[in-house]
Every structure is written in structure tokens, then in C-alpha cells.
Amino acid sequence: MVLTGAEIVIRSLQEEKAEYVFGYPGGAVLHIYDALFQQENVRHVLVRHEQAAVHAADGYSRSTGKVGVALVTSGPGATNAVTGIATAYCDSIPLVIISGQVPTAAIGQDAFQEVDTVGITRPCVKHNFLVRDARDIASTIKKAFYLARTGRPGPVLVDIPKDVTAAKAEFEYPAEISMRSYNPVVKGHHGQIKKAVQLLLEAKRPMIYTGGGVILADAAEALTKLTRMLGFPITNTLMGLGGYPASDRQYLGMPGMHGTYEANMSMHYCDVLLAVGARFDDRVIGDPNHFASEPRKIIHVDIDPSSISKRVKVDIPIVGDLKEVLEEMIRQLEAGTQRPNAEQLAPWWKQVEEWRSRECMKFKNSDEIIKPQFVVQKLWEVTGGDAFVTSDVGQHQMWASQYYRFDQPRRWLNSGGLGTMGVGLPYAMGAQLANPGRPVACVTGEASIQMNIQELSTCKQFRLPIKICNLNNRYLGMVRQWQQLFHGGRYSESYMDSLPDFSRLAESYGHVGMKIERPGDVEGALREAFARKNDLVFLDFQVDPTENVYPMVQGGKGLTEMILSAEDL
Amino acid sequence: MRHVISLLIENESGALSRVSGLFSARGYNIESLTVAPTEDASMSRMTIVTVGSDEIIEQITKQLNKLVEVVKVVDISEAAHIERELMLIKVRATGKDREEMKRTADIFRARIIDVTDASYVIELTGNQSKLDAFLGAIDSSLILETVRSGICGIGRGDRVLKI
Numbered sequence: 001m002v003l004t005g006a007e008i009v010i011r012s013l014q015e016e017k018a019e020y021v022f023g024y025p026g027g028a029v030l031h032i033y034d035a036l037f038q039q040e041n042v043r044h045v046l047v048r049h050e051q052a053a054v055h056a057a058d059g060y061s062r063s064t065g066k067v068g069v070a071l072v073t074s075g076p077g078a079t080n081a082v083t084g085i086a087t088a089y090c091d092s093i094p095l096v097i098i099s100g101q102v103p104t105a106a107i108g109q110d111a112f113q114e115v116d117t118v119g120i121t122r123p124c125v126k127h128n129f130l131v132r133d134a135r136d137i138a139s140t141i142k143k144a145f146y147l148a149r150t151g152r153p154g155p156v157l158v159d160i161p162k163d164v165t166a167a168k169a170e171f172e173y174p175a176e177i178s179m180r181s182y183n184p185v186v187k188g189h190h191g192q193i194k195k196a197v198q199l200l201l202e203a204k205r206p207m208i209y210t211g212g213g214v215i216l217a218d219a220a221e222a223l224t225k226l227t228r229m230l231g232f233p234i235t236n237t238l239m240g241l242g243g244y245p246a247s248d249r250q251y252l253g254m255p256g257m258h259g260t261y262e263a264n265m266s267m268h269y270c271d272v273l274l275a276v277g278a279r280f281d282d283r284v285i286g287d288p289n290h291f292a293s294e295p296r297k298i299i300h301v302d303i304d305p306s307s308i309s310k311r312v313k314v315d316i317p318i319v320g321d322l323k324e325v326l327e328e329m330i331r332q333l334e335a336g337t338q339r340p341n342a343e344q345l346a347p348w349w350k351q352v353e354e355w356r357s358r359e360c361m362k363f364k365n366s367d368e369i370i371k372p373q374f375v376v377q378k379l380w381e382v383t384g385g386d387a388f389v390t391s392d393v394g395q396h397q398m399w400a401s402q403y404y405r406f407d408q409p410r411r412w413l414n415s416g417g418l419g420t421m422g423v424g425l426p427y428a429m430g431a432q433l434a435n436p437g438r439p440v441a442c443v444t445g446e447a448s449i450q451m452n453i454q455e456l457s458t459c460k461q462f463r464l465p466i467k468i469c470n471l472n473n474r475y476l477g478m479v480r481q482w483q484q485l486f487h488g489g490r491y492s493e494s495y496m497d498s499l500p501d502f503s504r505l506a507e508s509y510g511h512v513g514m515k516i517e518r519p520g521d522v523e524g525a526l527r528e529a530f531a532r533k534n535d536l537v538f539l540d541f542q543v544d545p546t547e548n549v550y551p552m553v554q555g556g557k558g559l560t561e562m563i564l565s566a567e568d569l
Numbered sequence: 570m571r572h573v574i575s576l577l578i579e580n581e582s583g584a585l586s587r588v589s590g591l592f593s594a595r596g597y598n599i600e601s602l603t604v605a606p607t608e609d610a611s612m613s614r615m616t617i618v619t620v621g622s623d624e625i626i627e628q629i630t631k632q633l634n635k636l637v638e639v640v641k642v643v644d645i646s647e648a649a650h651i652e653r654e655l656m657l658i659k660v661r662a663t664g665k666d667r668e669e670m671k672r673t674a675d676i677f678r679a680r681i682i683d684v685t686d687a688s689y690v691i692e693l694t695g696n697q698s699k700l701d702a703f704l705g706a707i708d709s710s711l712i713l714e715t716v717r718s719g720i721c722g723i724g725r726g727d728r729v730l731k732i
């Protein structure tokens with residue numbers, strides 16, 4: 001069948017079963033929008049800024065595991081998308097971004113709305129393509145989806161010049177794709193897994209440390225089974241929350257800069273560390289030399305060999321897909337004669353419980369002023385721990401991760417690697433579209449929400465009943481915290497002056513706004529908001545502007561050198 | 570430590586910038602980089618000379634392998650191998666310098682490939698140190714210009730980089 005390039009683009013998206021395309025039109029993609037108009041399978045979500053298009057596609061992907069799709073025009077459309085692409089890249093989220101480009105003959109001529117999109121995005125995509133011939137569109141889009149979702153996932157950009165979308169070509173969607181230069185390892189090495197299982201059985205002070213890889217690999221079930229079989233303590237990174245049920249006794253909370261005392265002490269003093277789909281980030285292990293100062297054996301499972309022995313030297317590397325590897329570990333454990341020995345672990349658990357009894361997550365609540373931690377606790381209670389929770393970046397993000405207890409994967413959506421303020425609302429849009437009728441909460445700050453506040457309009461158009469919980473402390477709180485602790489209390493440019501009245505702003509977009517000023521009103525407001533099943537409700541919580549996030553490991557310090565509360569200062 | 574990394578990469582536009590971009594983005598060293606298509610025109614072969622600790626070299630090979638268009642990577646300096654570089658050098662050659670320059674070129678088995686009454690162009694192939702030695706052996710004030718190709722490398726014996 002002979003089609004135009006634009007029609008081939010849309011047909012290819014249909015073949016990939018893309019439900020939604022998040023995008024914004026412009027000159028270079030007019031043909032594609034025309035083809036989009038003439039069909040009904042792929043639904044387009046018109047955002048108000050291209051950055052939000054990519055974030056929303058990213059949120060859609062994080063909440064479902066499917067590939068998210070965004071469509072932007074050339075020049076400013078593409079440059080606006082870059083922050084979204086880099087955000088997805090840093091957290092390994094599978095996306096396909098289609099960008100329009102000036103006509104082939106105009107490339108390199110400093111044409112109107114021309115930028116070198118492939119060049120600009122090269123360092124923040126898994127791969128990108130410039131399609132020069134309509135006959136290559138279908139196979140390139142096939143490759144893009146394949147690359148995005150296999151191996152270590154990531155965003156893939158396809159740049160298509162306008163004339164290529166107008167040209168005609170025979171359409172046939174390839175059934176299979178193979179690339180001689182791209183063959184990610186899936187199955188882990190049997191012998192390495194055997195060595196790892198033996199080491200785990202011999203461990204006296206074992207610890208399991210898992211990350212975003214567990215979520216990306218849909219391996220939460222296998223991880224939970226293995227962890228229970230072994231009876232070891234476990235911690236999930238900020239990206240891995242929900243990989244193991246947070247309400248379980250074996251779970252020690254998050255590790256790292258704002259992790260729990262028990263998780264960090266156990267990471268540091270264990271004798272065998274099983275690292276699963278986590279990349280020893282500097283926000284997790286602090287100073288690598290300090291971390292290396294305590295001897296321990298490390299088993300590291302990851303699909304990307306470059307994640308292994310990058311920051312920390314590993315004793316047993318296992319390259320492969322987590323689900324495969326964890327299931328193989330379970331099989332070997334079941335087949336073997338040796339069983340994990342609870343008695344052997346008892347002294348270690350005694351130590352761990354002692355650390356846990358410090359109750360490092362306790363905070364002083366107040367009757368007068370709303371504590372941000374209290375809002376998140378109530379959010380957890382009111383939603384029964386069953387909501388999709390997105391966040392932006394700052395103190396509110398940490399409180400959301402600490403006080404909302406995630407028992408399931410793909411419920412917690414945040415920007416960990418790039419730390420992009422402004423993701424919260426578009427992530428919630430993607431999650432809400434992917435999960436209609438389910439509760440979606442966006443925990444944000446008065447500064448972050450303003451980075452993509454225009455999306456309140458998109459939410460109205462698409463009737464997305466998101467509950468926005470704005471922890472309004474009138475400060476760039478995370479910045480203020482560092483200035484208080486490390487810059488002599490000189491609050492340089494961290495006060496948020498001239499804030500809008502958020503509840504009235506939300507109302508002017510056609511939503512419901514609430515301003516909550518007293519602790520006693522928090523729960524009622526949340527209940528009312530979630531009872532309004534069809535409305536977006538903007539809850540503007542006036543919270544204590546002086547509250548800080550604890551525990552804290554200062555940047556560059558070791559995991560055991562924690563500040564547990566304000567009293568430690 | 571100095572390493573010589575050879576790789577096969579799809580012969581696509583932009584492939585070179587993916588490799589060079591990787592080195593600059595991650596702060597890796599490039600001493601030289603050469604690239605040209607192989608006997609199979611769909612693939613290019615690249616030789617990269619770099620310097621780094623064992624950990625850095627390990628990351629470099631892993632990161633190169635991770636590039637979607639890279640087909641195969643080997644550190645050929647891990648075993649017996651041959652390195653060659655081509656240098657073209659234009660020197661002033663007048664009076665008694667003419668004979669002297671010719672003699673030095675002969676000793677290094679270099680060839681004079683262009684002659685005018687005032688200059689020579691000399692072609693010399695060898696490993697890096699041989700080219701350096703030649704530059705050291707001639708009077709530096711006579712050098713008009715030099716151009717070096719960067720290193721090409723290949724494993725000795727039955728070590729073959731092929732798909």
C-alpha cells in the first residue's frame with residue numbers, strides 16, 4: 001500500500017499499539033498532524049508546552065511499563081523537549097520522540113526553525129535517527145520502539161524532515177527487527193549466578209539493595225519472593241520504591257542522602273551486598289572511599305555492563321535481565337540442598353532492629369502549623385496507600401518518598417537522576433490517562449509547580465481528576481535547607497516572593513481550589529478532594545517554612561555520618 | 570596506561586560524533602583517532618589511542634560497546650599487536666641540508682615523495698616512537714609543516730577483529 005510519509009508515521013504508531021501521543025503542532029509536523037486528524041486509533045493529547053509533552057509520555061510509561069510517545073515540531077519544539085528527554089534518559093525510561101525537521105534540501109542552510117536536533121539530543125538519548133527517505137520511516141520507527149524498550153531502556157528520537165513526511169512510499173511494517181550492532185544480554189551467566197547464590201547462603205550480615213531496574217524489569221514479584229526466601233533485610237532506592245512492599249518487616253526504608261538510619265548502617269556494615277538494578281549513585285553511597293573502607297563482598301546484577309564496577313568495585317558481576325536472573329536464583333535455591341539459615345542471621349537482625357529502634361523518621365507534629373510530613377502521612381492514609389503518587393523536586397519530593405509507603409511497583413513517579421523541577425503535573429497527566437478512574441496525587445512545591453503550571457489547562461481539556469498537594473512553604477525549600485546548613489544561613493534567592501493564590505488560579509482554569517492552613521483541616525480536605533472523583537483539586541497546604549528533611553548525609557560524606565534530626569546540628 | 574582500542578562501527582552519518590562525543594562528555598582522553606571504511610563498506614573501523622587507569626579503560630570499552638552503532642570493540646594493546654602511523658613532513662632543503670636530509674631519511678627508511686629546489690616532502694611510516702625519533706633527528710628549524718595520520722592498529726597472529 002502506497003502512503004505518504006506522514007501516514008506511515010501514524011500507521012507505524014498504530015502497529016506499535018501506541019494509545020496516546022503527547023504533542024504540540026508546528027510547521028514541520030503539519031503533515032503528521034493532518035494524518036493524525038484522519039484516524040481514531042492513536043489519540044493525541046495537546047499539552048501547553050513541549051517539555052510537558054515529553055514528561056507526560058514519560059509518566060505514562062513509568063506508570064504502565066509501555067513505551068511513551070511524544071511528537072514535537074522542529075526548532076523550538078525540539079529544544080523545548082530536550083529537558084523532558086534528558087529527564088527520561090537519566091532514569092532509563094523508554095520513550096519514542098518524533099520531531100519534525102526542516103525539509104531535507106534546507107538542512108544546513110540556517111532555515112527557519114532549524115536546529116540540529118539529532119546533534120543537540122545525542123548525549124541524552126539512547127539513540128537517535130534522522131530519516132532521509134520515506135521508505136525508511138517504518139523500519140526506523142520499528143527500531144526506535146525496539147531500542148527504547150529492550151536492554152537498558154531509554155528515550156529514542158526520530159527526526160523527520162517535512163518533505164519526507166509528504167513523500168510517498170510503499171508501507172509495510174516489519175514484523176521483526178534485528179541489528180547486528182545491538183544485542184543486549186538477557187540471560188545471566190549460570191556459573192556466576194551459582195557463585196552468587198553460594199555467597200548469599202554463607203553470608204552472616206547480608207543486605208539486599210535494589211533500584212529502578214526492578215521496576216523497569218517488572219521484577220518486583222520475583223524480588224519479593226527471593227527476599228522472603230532468603231530472609232534478608234532489604235532497601236529500595238528512590239527509583240526503586242515499591243519494588244518490595246514498604247510495609248513488610250524485612251524492608252528498612254530508602255538508603256542514601258535522605259534514607260533511613262537502618263538502611264544506611266546496614267548497607268555500610270553488611271558482609272555481603274546483593275545489588276539489583278541499582279547503580280551505586282552518589283546520592284546513595286555518599287563518598288565512595290568511605291563506602292569502600294568497610295570490607296564486604298558485592299554481587300551486582302544489571303543489564304548494562306557499564307553500570308557495574310563504575311563507582312564501586314564488584315566481586316560477582318552478573319549481566320542480564322533482572323527478572324531472568326532473580327528467577328534463576330530462586331530456582332537454584334529451591335533445587336539446592338542448603339537453605340538460608342535464620343539462626344545464622346539472628347545476631348545481624350538484632351543489630352538491624354537496634355538501628356531501626358532509633359525511629360529516625362519520627363518528626364515533631366504540631367497543632368498550630370501544618371507539618372509537610374503530616375500531609376504526606378494523611379495522604380497515605382486517605383488513599384489507603386493505593387494511589388499513583390508523582391512528585392517534583394525538592395523537600396516535598398523527599399517527604400513524599402519517606403512518608404508514603406509504596407507496596408507496589410509503578411506507583412511512585414519522580415525524577416531521580418536529573419532531578420527536574422516541573423515533572424510532577426505532567427507525570428500525573430500521563431499516569432491518569434494510563435489509569436483512568438484510579439487515584440493520582442501530585443505532591444509538589446510552590447516553586448516546582450510553577451515550572452509547568454500551564455498544564456492545568458491540558459488537565460481541564462482532558463478531564464484529568466488529579467489531586468495536586470502543594471506543600472507550600474514559600475521557599476525553594478531544598479535550597480534554603482542547604483543554605484541554612486552549609487552557607488551560614490545566607491538565604492540567597494531562595495524565597496518565593498509574589499506567589500499567586502493557587503486555589504484561585506486553579507479555579508480560573510476551571511478546577512477546584514482549596515487553601516488549607518490548619519493541621520486539623522488536612523485530613524478533611526484530602527477526603528473531600530478524593531471524594532470528588534471527576535474534579536482536579538488543587539490543595540494548597542500552607543506548611544511550616546522552616547521544616548528540614550532528615551535524616552541527611554551531607555554531600556561527600558560517608559553513609560554512617562548521618563544527621564538524624566535538627567538536634568544533631 | 571596507554572591503550573589502543575579498535576572498533577567496528579556501522580558506517581552511518583553521525584557515528585563518528587557519537588564516539589567523539591562520548592569521549593568529551595565523559596572526560597576521557599583521545600590521543601589519536603583514525604577511521605575509514607573496511608572492505609565491507611557498510612562498516613568502518615576506528616583505532617583510538619587513549620590513556621587511563623584500568624578502571625577508566627574498562628568504562629571506555631563498556632561505554633563504547635553501549636553505543637547502538639558499535640558492532641565490536643577490542644583493546645588490541647592487551648596482547649601482541651602492530652601499530653603504524655603515517656607522517657608527511659615538508660622540510661626546507663637547500664644547500665648542504667639537501668644531502669643531510671636525504672641521508673637521515675634513508676636511515677629511517679623514509680621516502681622523499683616531492684622535490685622542489687627549496688623543499689622536500691618526506692613520507693615516513695612506523696610506530697609513534699619512530700616518527701618522534703625522526704623529528705628529533707632532523708634540524709627542527711628546517712621543518713615547514715608536518716601531518717600525521719594517527720595510529721592504525723591490528724592484532725598479531727590469529728587475533729582477528731571481524732564480525
Ligand SMILES: Cc1cc2nc3c(=O)[nH]c(=O)nc-3n(C[C@H](O)[C@H](O)[C@H](O)COP(=O)(O)OP(=O)(O)OC[C@H]3O[C@@H](n4cnc5c(N)ncnc54)[C@H](O)[C@@H]3O)c2cc1C
Nearest residue numbers: 211212213217237238239256257258279303322416417419
Ligand atoms: C533531591 C534529590 C534527593 C535524592 N536523594 C536520594 C536518596 O536519599 N536516596 C536515593 O536512593 N536516591 C536519591 N535521589 C535519587 C538519585 O539521584 C538517583 O536517581 C537514584 O538513587 C538512582 O537510583 P538507582 O540506583 O535505583 O538507579 P536507576 O537510575 O533507577 O537505574 C536503574 C539501573 O537498573 C538497570 N536496569 C534497567 N533495566 C534493567 C533490567 N531489565 N534488568 C537489569 N537491570 C536493569 C539500569 O541499567 C541501571 O543501572 C535523590 C534525587 C534528588 C533529585
Ligand SMILES: Cc1ncc(C[n+]2csc(CCOP(=O)(O)OP(=O)(O)O)c2C)c(N)n1
Nearest residue numbers: 394395396421445446447448475476477478
Ligand atoms: C529545573 C530545576 N531548576 C533548579 C533546580 C534546583 N532545585 C532543587 S530543589 C529546588 C527548590 C524546589 O522548591 P519547591 O518546589 O518549592 O520545593 P521545596 O523544596 O520547597 O519542597 C531547586 C531550585 C532543579 N532541581 N530543577
Ligand SMILES: [Mg+2]
Nearest residue numbers: 445446475477
Ligand atoms: Mg517550596
